[in-house]
Amino acid sequence: MRSNLLALLVFAALAAAPILIGGYWTGQLTTYLVYGLLAMSLSLVWGYGGILCFGQAMFFGIGGYIMAVLTKGMILPELTSSYLGLIAAMAGSALFALALGYFLFAGRGISGAYLAIITLAMALVLERLMNNWYALGGYNGLLNVPPIKLTFFGASFELWDRMPTFYAVLAVVALVYLLVSWLLNSTYGLKLTANRTHPDRLASLGYNVLIIRLSVFALSAAIAGLAGAIFVTLDGFASPTLIGFTLSTEALIWVAIGGKEMLLAAFLGAILTRTAESWLSEIFGDYWILILGIAFMISVVLLPKGLLATPLEKLTQGKGRKSR
Amino acid sequence: MSEFIPIILDVSSYILILVLVALGLMIVFGMMGVINMAHGELFMIGAYVMVAAQSVGLPFLAGVILAPIVVGFLGLLIETALIRHIYLRPLDTILATWGLSIALKQLVVLTFGPESHSVPLPIDGSLELGTFSYPLYRLILMATSVLLIGGTFWLFTRTNFGLMARAVIARPDTAATLGIDTRRMYRWSFVIGTALAGLAGALVAPIISVDPQMGLGYLVPGFLSILVGGAGPLAGVLVGGTVIGGVNNLLAIWISPVAAMITVYIIAILIIRLKPEGLMGGRRAK
Amino acid sequence: MLEIHNLSSGYGDAMVLRDFSCQIDTGKVTALMGRNGMGKTTLVKTIMGLIRAKSGRIMFDGTAIEKQPTHQISRNGMGYVPQGREIFADFTVTENLRLSLLGHEGGNVLTLQQIYDWFPILKERAEQRAGTFSGGQQQILAIARSLIGGPKMLLLDEPTEGIQPSIVHEIGVQLKRIAHETGLSILIVEQNVDMVRTLADEVLFMENGAIQERCDINAMRDDDSLLHRYLSV
Numbered sequence: 001m002r003s004n005l006l007a008l009l010v011f012a013a014l015a016a017a018p019i020l021i022g023g024y025w026t027g028q029l030t031t032y033l034v035y036g037l038l039a040m041s042l043s044l045v046w047g048y049g050g051i052l053c054f055g056q057a058m059f060f061g062i063g064g065y066i067m068a069v070l071t072k073g074m075i076l077p078e079l080t081s082s083y084l085g086l087i088a089a090m091a092g093s094a095l096f097a098l099a100l101g102y103f104l105f106a107g108r109g110i111s112g113a114y115l116a117i118i119t120l121a122m123a124l125v126l127e128r129l130m131n132n133w134y135a136l137g138g139y140n141g142l143l144n145v146p147p148i149k150l151t152f153f154g155a156s157f158e159l160w161d162r163m164p165t166f167y168a169v170l171a172v173v174a175l176v177y178l179l180v181s182w183l184l185n186s187t188y189g190l191k192l193t194a195n196r197t198h199p200d201r202l203a204s205l206g207y208n209v210l211i212i213r214l215s216v217f218a219l220s221a222a223i224a225g226l227a228g229a230i231f232v233t234l235d236g237f238a239s240p241t242l243i244g245f246t247l248s249t250e251a252l253i254w255v256a257i258g259g260k261e262m263l264l265a266a267f268l269g270a271i272l273t274r275t276a277e278s279w280l281s282e283i284f285g286d287y288w289i290l291i292l293g294i295a296f297m298i299s300v301v302l303l304p305k306g307l308l309a310t311p312l313e314k315l316t317q318g319k320g321r322k323s324r
Numbered sequence: 325m326s327e328f329i330p331i332i333l334d335v336s337s338y339i340l341i342l343v344l345v346a347l348g349l350m351i352v353f354g355m356m357g358v359i360n361m362a363h364g365e366l367f368m369i370g371a372y373v374m375v376a377a378q379s380v381g382l383p384f385l386a387g388v389i390l391a392p393i394v395v396g397f398l399g400l401l402i403e404t405a406l407i408r409h410i411y412l413r414p415l416d417t418i419l420a421t422w423g424l425s426i427a428l429k430q431l432v433v434l435t436f437g438p439e440s441h442s443v444p445l446p447i448d449g450s451l452e453l454g455t456f457s458y459p460l461y462r463l464i465l466m467a468t469s470v471l472l473i474g475g476t477f478w479l480f481t482r483t484n485f486g487l488m489a490r491a492v493i494a495r496p497d498t499a500a501t502l503g504i505d506t507r508r509m510y511r512w513s514f515v516i517g518t519a520l521a522g523l524a525g526a527l528v529a530p531i532i533s534v535d536p537q538m539g540l541g542y543l544v545p546g547f548l549s550i551l552v553g554g555a556g557p558l559a560g561v562l563v564g565g566t567v568i569g570g571v572n573n574l575l576a577i578w579i580s581p582v583a584a585m586i587t588v589y590i591i592a593i594l595i596i597r598l599k600p601e602g603l604m605g606g607r608r609a610k
Numbered sequence: 611m612l613e614i615h616n617l618s619s620g621y622g623d624a625m626v627l628r629d630f631s632c633q634i635d636t637g638k639v640t641a642l643m644g645r646n647g648m649g650k651t652t653l654v655k656t657i658m659g660l661i662r663a664k665s666g667r668i669m670f671d672g673t674a675i676e677k678q679p680t681h682q683i684s685r686n687g688m689g690y691v692p693q694g695r696e697i698f699a700d701f702t703v704t705e706n707l708r709l710s711l712l713g714h715e716g717g718n719v720l721t722l723q724q725i726y727d728w729f730p731i732l733k734e735r736a737e738q739r740a741g742t743f744s745g746g747q748q749q750i751l752a753i754a755r756s757l758i759g760g761p762k763m764l765l766l767d768e769p770t771e772g773i774q775p776s777i778v779h780e781i782g783v784q785l786k787r788i789a790h791e792t793g794l795s796i797l798i799v800e801q802n803v804d805m806v807r808t809l810a811d812e813v814l815f816m817e818n819g820a821i822q823e824r825c826d827i828n829a830m831r832d833d834d835s836l837l838h839r840y841l842s843v
Contacts, residue, residue: 121589297424491701507679
């Protein structure tokens, strides 16, 4: 239960952070939390699901565009509810993942390097498509996406100011973390591990491997879609960069550096890498990207479990070397 | 009729360059199962070697000779420092070489700046036959590419090195029991693959704009070519490159570059999914 | 010539050989017999470096080879004919042989002519693709491919598996002749009693990852009890 304690500490520290870091950084941190959510979704599908997705931003972008289109009232001017937008963003991303996943995994499905190349190509296709889909803003994207509007029993509240927005996003992220951790500790997590390590045996035991893969792919897409939907309300616009290649590979770097097989480490990987980026890129200038590339290489070669996950795992396992 | 010839030539020259880039990828992928995401950057560095050579007043030919040497040496360095430690973990090679590609790209930005460079055509003239006219350098480039592709095929099918390489591809363990140093074969194949990318970059430099981002535009089509063609026989690269490069260019001319790129990628994804062994078949499951 | 001391080896965490020791003499044909799953193939692969020894020592001709890479072990004079033959099906006979010559470049290699004298069928089919051969012909090629590298010792892993009896006998007789002519040492893992009787000078019986019994071939000819005990023939 040390890992729960660690997660509690991390989220408590995040909750306390705005007191120390001031308004500007709180705003930045809110964005990083959303990236952290994207990182968690990638950790789920890659680290736990064994599906190396080189285009995770596809789902992020789809969620973002759906949210933008709905809350701007571009389809139904009467229905601009934020709740509806969030749900539709998650559902839309998940449905796209189901369709894509069925195409990729059904029958003698593809895996490994082929999957990586295909998801990479898909992300490039979608990015190019959005750049040229003029009804959805094309290259410029969709501007003036309204902030999330929370309504309870008739009262409504717009997430506009930094502090409430930060805490609302933090609450969502913590909730997703809790739900996914709970899921991974259930028999579903067991099935995922079996699917990753011995898919043939799992199939011979009568489990439908396709359904397990599809479910984790779709679940991860829904989380990425949620992240994308929140993201566009923070920035106020949805652009093709959200759906494409660059963000996909950035997410991959966060998760690899953090630790793909540990949800919390992947989440922290995104937050710390982004934080480091905003601080260090001022100090190191253009050398920062070079440093990031090299750090990524080193973490893949020497610490395949992740730069953060390796020490964190030691911490959570303590002296009684219990295997996971 | 005569207005089609330049189109056909344009398409062919694109295909040949794509095949040249894909060939290097293919050697490394077929031999070691390593997906080298930094291959596009090695191609890009080849072009920059040409830019650098020209800026210090060296002739074009010197750049053509220097580029494969410099990039091949870089390949040797990469193999020693990076690839050999992880080549038993194929998926990690994707990530590690991706990190490498980011680092290389940024290194070039830091050295040459983010802006694009242009290399003057080494031969200005064009071939005139009646109403038909075509830049001479492009024709020379095509002929050189054909020679290089042919030379690579010759190396892998007709020489001792090729015999050992094909043995290592088919049965690495058995080849080792016959005294063949598989690690050494991997290393030199990697160097050959990277040197080819560097050479291709230098040759193409005069007809494209050389910038730090140019690698990706060749990397993904290159990969799609080898996956579509089938990795087993080298002929797969030719078929894959022709399908990807040909469809892309023709659609770009007839419809639009955007539609072409989207269509080609989707066609490629469909072929890879429905026929994972590639159009030419003969790939082992890795 | 080949001395194995306290060798432990296996796949992953599962140890097939534990503290295994034995000695194979120079200039002799030694047969290693035992039921399936007793660790014979694991032993041969560990000697070749295809499976890494977890601990222990393998001395070959005065050199410790347990940490050497496979190709180095081969170049030191250890020939290997794997189970299932593993010839290069897309290569011709000469290409298969040339490959082994390339692997042993600068070493004490034999000539193609020497190989063709021993195995005339290979000369007849020199330019034929090896994949078109019958199992027996492939086996001959696999043995020839090893021999051309000029090994001091030859490891044969179940060479008779899936091969028609007439060729089995032919291979046995020919190998015996070659061993006598050249002083080649052979370690053969075999279940086929006829092959062992034709070829071997000495027989080792293996069970549960250890040598249980060692006997002269003549002793085995007179007494079937060992065969019954270790092979349940």
